[in-house]
Amino acid sequence: MVYAQKSLSLGSGGDEIITYNATSEASQGIQSALLWTQEHMPRNATLAVLPEGIMFNYLTRHVNPTPDLVWDPNMLALFGQTRMTDSIEKNPPDYIFIVERLSAEFGVDYFGSSPDFGLGAMQWIQAHDNTEVLIGHEPLKNGLFGIKILKRVAEPSAVSEVKGKD
Numbered sequence: 001m002v003y004a005q006k007s008l009s010l011g012s013g014g015d016e017i018i019t020y021n022a023t024s025e026a027s028q029g030i031q032s033a034l035l036w037t038q039e040h041m042p043r044n045a046t047l048a049v050l051p052e053g054i055m056f057n058y059l060t061r062h063v064n065p066t067p068d069l070v071w072d073p074n075m076l077a078l079f080g081q082t083r084m085t086d087s088i089e090k091n092p093p094d095y096i097f098i099v100e101r102l103s104a105e106f107g108v109d110y111f112g113s114s115p116d117f118g119l120g121a122m123q124w125i126q127a128h129d130n131t132e133v134l135i136g137h138e139p140l141k142n143g144l145f146g147i148k149i150l151k152r153v154a155e156p157s158a159v160s161e162v163k164g165k166d
Contacts, residue, residue, distance in 0.1 A: 010034060011059045026100075026145045029136040033097065033147045034059060036133060041095060048093040050125075051101050051111035051118065051140075065091040071118055073106040085121045096129055098148040100139040110140040128153055 007021045010031060020027050037060045041047070047062035051071040057064050066087040068079065076084060103111060112122030129150035136146035 015059055017059075025136060029145050029147050032135045033149065036135070036149060037062070040132070045094040047095045047097065048088065049097040049099055050121070051099070051103070053097060053099045056097055056099075062095070065093050071111055071121070072103060073108055073117060076117065081116075081118070081120070085124060088121060089124060092128060092152055094152050095132075096125055096150045096152075098125075098139050098150065100137070100143070100145045100147070102143055112140055125150065 003018075005020055006018045008019050008024070008027045008031065010017045010019055010027075011034075019030070033056065037047075037056075041060070041062065043061075045062055046065040047057055047060065048064050048066055048068075049056045052069070054064070054069045056062075066084075068075070068084045068087055071084065101111065103109070103117070108114070108117050111118040113119065129152050132149045132151045134146060134148050137144035139146040139148055
């Protein structure tokens with residue numbers, strides 16, 4: 001009965017995963033993000049998915065330039081929130097996917113909603129990345145599924161160098 005409800009293919013070849021049908025908002029969003037990645041991201045672009053979603057890296061073959069694959073309260077406590085945020089600052093990904101993920105089982109609200117749970121990382125991301133596309137609903141707000149795809153903005157020094165050449 002479970003398999004009968006799964007008819008949407010994500011990935012291809014040996015990576016193909018069959019998930020819930022196309023009427024699932026999450027399945028549609030994931031498929032849309034994968035297609036967007038194929039059409040718009042350079043092959044050598046790096047990608048981090050927050051608060052979690054390493055499967056995007058696998059299916060798209062885009063490397064996460066940080067050592068941090070999951071940003072939940074357990075990982076923040078284990079590795080240290082400051083160290084994890086520093087890893088994004090020191091090795092900023094070309095693209096970041098912010099994916100809906102309610103963290104109620106940890107007794108916390110959404111990632112980025114408090115200083116104890118990713119607020120610093122989200123503030124840094126907002127200051128250094130621009131939204132390319134929003135698929136579905138705004139993630140990490142109200143439980144409705146969505147993926148926000150952000151692209152790193154050129155560093156101020158790089159912008160100055162380009163402007164200086166004109």
